Every structure is written in C-alpha cells, then in structure tokens.
Amino acid sequence: MTDLDPGLNLPRWKRVWLGIDSRTRLRERRGRTSRRCKPGQRGNDSARFFREWLRNPVATAAVAPSGDALVALITREIGGWTGPVLELGPGTGVFTRALIARGVEERNLTLVERNPAFAQLLRERHPHASILVADAGELQTAIGADVSPFGAVVCGLGLRNMKPALIEAILSGAFARMRPGAAFYLFTYGRRCSVPGEILDRLGLHARRIGIAYRNLPPASVFRLTRS
Template sequence: MPSDILRFFRAWMFDPLRVASITPSSAVLASLMVSEISSRTGSVIELGPGTGVFTHALIRQGVSEEKLVLVEKGAEFAAMLGQRFPRARLLHIDAVEIGGTINPDAELCGAVVSGLPLLSMPARTVTAILGGSFAHLREDGCFYQFTYGPRCPVPDKMLRELGLQATRIGHTLRNIPPAAVYRIARHPVPLRASPARPPAVTAIRERA
C-alpha cells in the first residue's frame, strides 16, 4: 500500500537503526519467509512486523490470526498492527525481552518469523533474542530470518554456542535491497548444554 511505504520511510527517517530499511519487504520476500509455514505449524511469533507484510503472508499460508504473537518495539507500527490484526496478540516491547514475556504455560510455538535488523544489534542482544525465542519454540520449531548481507546474520560461533544450525532456504532479487532467508533450528545432536534448549524439553528427549 502506498501509505505503508510512506509510513515506513517516515519511521526510518526518525529511527534508521531500528527500522533498518527505507521500505517494507516485498511480497516475494514475504512469500519466501513463510514458505515452510502452514496451518499445521501452530502458533507463530513474529518479531519486528513493521507494517505487517509477513503477517499478511502468514495468514495467507493458513495461520489463523489468533495463533499470531506480534512483537514490535516501534510505537508507530504497534498502533497500526493493533488495528490491522485485532485478534493477534500484540506485544509492544523490545524483542530482547521475549524470553521472559510470554506466559510460560502457553502452547509452544512452531515458528518465529523475524524481520529484526540483527546485523545492527550487539552480539549479546542477538544471543538474548535467539535464546528467548527458542525457549518458546517446540523441539522441531524453526526461526526464520532474512538478511541483506552475504551470509547468515548470526555468526557461526554464536550458533554453535546456542546449539543451533542455520540453512539458507532461498534468496530473491525482487526486494529492495535483494535479500536471502535463513532457517535456524536446533542442532540435531546437541554439542553441549545450551541455553537455547528449554530444560523441560531436554528432559523429555532424554527419557524417550
């Protein structure tokens, strides 16, 4: 929508580090981001929805609005998301707080879709966001992240320390700028005790 492009550009002028792009992601990038998600995925957490391009794509994939948790730090976007997706759960917070925010008794999620500018965040912030996200993900749950850079925005060392692995699932030139999408999942054989693996889930795996 033209008004979204204007709104996004204004938000970027006001806070370029947080918004990190002059325009919302394209429909092609949105389709790639949600390509592995369906109605069978269960609940989905979206980090940094902005104007909701990925949110619309998730709903088109069959995820019901009630199964969405939208985590947005920007007041300008949070107000708009609340109006556009009234049945989704909206958390107007910093994604770094995600680990302690969602009700621990809530159903574990099947996916986290992230539009966050991880490359402009300090390493300890990225570690907290990944650790917090995986605490809410089922054992088979995945974290999807796009990047404008040439490699995964989460460094190999951090992935190893968190017991995670990243796979590039595709890229598109039809976005400004061109972008690639990574799937980050738990490493099948944990290299060592990891903060990304919630203790209860680990215990169940060991008993099985």
C-alpha cells in the same frame, strides 16, 4: 444508466469507462484482489515506514517494507499446520498478512514490535492477534508463561545492526519458547547469515539458507535456524 445489471457481460475497459465498476471491484469479483494488501495500503505503508525510518533509522533498519518476493520466501514453509507463530519486528505487517493468507489463524499469532506506532497499526489490522510492544531481546518476560510453544518464528529484525549480545538474547529467548524441531526464519541483505558463527555454536543451532529473493530491493537471503 443506473439500472444497468452489474452482471452484464461487457468487456472490462467498457465497464470501467461506463462507471459501472472500478478496476478494483472487477478484480475483487474475479477473486484476484491481492490477499497481501488492500488497495492503496501499500503506498500508505511505504510512507509510514519511511517516516519511522527518518525518526529512528537504526531500529527500523529498512526504508520500506519487505517486497513480495522476500515475503513469499520467508513464509513459504509455514501454514495452518504450524500452529502458533511468533513474529519479531513485524513493522507494518507484510509477513503477518502473508502468514494469515497461508492459513495461520490470527489468534495463533504473537507479534513483538518495539515501535508503538507500528504496534498500534497492527492492533487495528489484526485485532485477534496478540501484539506486544516489547523488545525482542526480552522474550522470556514479554511472553506470558501460559502461551503455547511456537511452531515457527519469523524474524523481521535488522540483526546486522544489533550487538552480538542482543542477537544471542533474542535467539535464546525465542528457542526457549519454541517446540522441539521448530524453525526460526530470518532474512538478511547479502549472502551470509547475520548470526555470528560463535553464537550459533554456543546455542547449538544450525543455519541453512533456504533461498535468495533477488527481486527484493536489495536482494535478501532467507535462513532457517534449527536446533540439532
């Protein structure tokens, strides 16, 4: 059995049954392995996320990483053409992986994550990205002055759990480091934008909902904030 040609044209079930191939290797050979997650990674990440939520439910703000529908929606307007991208609250990196799959180079990613356990995981997975263990409310000091302006910001923070002053600090810090015309993407559970109207007005920002991920649990809206 060992000298069976792996290229033999057997049906999939027979290749797995004969032990020539695993389902995963078959998917890899056909180029169908998800670019979002390695096999088994999703389960590990969910367990890790849940542990962090038990330790600090308010900051973690969700019991599990965002689902595929939300990941696709929040990253869909970003690609290699966007240039440097800032991600706030990446957690286990579901948005990060999607951004890379969409053509954003790892070295063009700056990830700001306050939880050191998540930051360490991201460092192992994305060694060329710039990973800062910092508070998103202190972007001006956390991000070096020499870093090029960002073409987009993806925000995974639970803004609804935050005080208005912190939300305002996050947005003003982010927009100060963005290119003119660049967009800030955020998600929220529910239909209304999680940034209070007075803050948007004070910072001269315009919020537009770009879609709802109904298949996310719970369903989430994605908003694009721009400065007019």
